[in-house]
Amino acid sequence: MTTNILLITLVVLAIIALNTQKLRRAVVYLGVFSLISSFLYLLYGAPDVAIAEAVIGTTITTVLYLVALKKYQVFTIYFCSDPNDPNRRNLTNNSPFINNLESFLIKQEMEPQIIYSEKPLKTILTQDKFDLAICQTNQKTLIYGSVDDYQLDALEDYLLTNHGDLNIHLIRYTEGDDNEA
Amino acid sequence: MTDNSEIITRMTGLLYPFILLFGFYIIINGHASPGGGFQGGAVLAAVFITRYLVDPNRCIQLKTLKTAEKILFVCIILYPTFFLFSTSASHTELMNLIYLIAMNFLIGLKVCSGFTIIFFRFVFYEGGIL
Known part of the structure; x- marks a missing residue:
């Protein structure tokens, strides 16, 4: 049940991130997306992948995208x-x-x-x-x-x-x- | 991102040791619990990246990081070969444990320096004014 709700949230977040006007908001939505997906990996029994996704997807790529936006x-x-x-x-x-x-x-x-x-x-x-x-x-x-x-x-x-x-x-x-x- | 808020600066300053401790915990305990060299190294790299958010102008010594990464890479290649070929007959339990922890540690430091180099290279050199 929880996994189904989380999977639906993933799809909704992806659609929102595609349809936002401002790029900065889309980056934040992508961060939330990868946080939820890392939680899903944890529920599926893959804590290793969950840690890697949480660190790389949420921290490093978000900061990289924000810096790239600043240069833009x-x-x-x-x-x-x-x-x-x-x-x-x-x-x-x-x-x-x-x-x-x-x-x-x-x-x-x-x-x-x-x-x-x-x-x-x-x-x-x-x-x-x-x-x-x-x-x-x-x-x-x-x-x-x-x-x-x-x-x-x-x-x-x-x-x-x-x-x-x-x-x-x-x-x-x-x-x-x-x-x- | 240009003007730093007092709250973020102080809170990140408080959080540094805990993030560092967590990263080393993931690395050193990697053989027994989830985690390992790569994940712990990424956590350690997150420390440097948040430091950029706190004060962007503080320079980081990319050259030493690059040489450290190269040395670590050579170590990662050399250590397993010595371990495999030196004592051919008997690998005790303790030796295996030490081998695993040391390899995780080396890989963690390598991943940390690699991520940091990628990030700061991107920030300071690439792009700029079009």
């Missing part, structure tokens, strides 16, 4: 600028806008990675994988971000309060499907 949190920013623009140098070298953006992302436990690109904005939006695409013209600053990105609201608040003079427009873009960690 890289926030890619495309900064596109027109190559004909005369004051392009001012933007790329130590602009306070970029520095503030970087410090904000670091506070949110993300690792900013900024790519300066001279491609037109349309090709970046359609081809490349990005989290933010910034396009700065004389009058206004356009920022493209994916709709699913939950960091975007906090980012918008921060930018509007600190850089209100730059005339920032934040455009939520539907097709970006990365960044789910």
Whole structure:
């Protein structure tokens, strides 16, 4: 009876781990999965395998997955600028806008990675994988971000309060499907 | 994981000796009860891995661990061969016991250093910023 209940729990946990949105939760569900499976090994009379499963499945793989997720949190920013623009140098070298953006992302436990690109904005939006695409013209600053990105609201608040003079427009873009960690 | 909480640091500091004791118990008592070299070694490696969670910046000496693993591997190969070929006639009960415990111990230390090397190599060298 107990083994049947535990086996059903295993299947349910596996399905939950597959269907969660956030990877971190899926890792925790996998840890619980292997803990229950180690208990099942114990009930089937294999204590040796149970110890190995408990240690390796629950501790070591969970920590490894969490570390891998932490390395995955890289926030890619495309900064596109027109190559004909005369004051392009001012933007790329130590602009306070970029520095503030970087410090904000670091506070949110993300690792900013900024790519300066001279491609037109349309090709970046359609081809490349990005989290933010910034396009700065004389009058206004356009920022493209994916709709699913939950960091975007906090980012918008921060930018509007600190850089209100730059005339920032934040455009939520539907097709970006990365960044789910 | 970057900012360490006080509670986790202190509790893991309290738990270290018990985890270590449990790992050595599994290794040394492996011939009589469930467990053995591999399982005990994995428990010992869990100590190092939780230490990474407590303070990630403390460096660990991977080079000494690597040489220790190599030396242990040579020992694991050499000890059974000497045991088998040296005293060909009579293996007493006590000698068998000592042989089992020593082999479990060697395998446990080898597995521990292997797991630790894999983990810290993954953490510090692989990946990084894409």
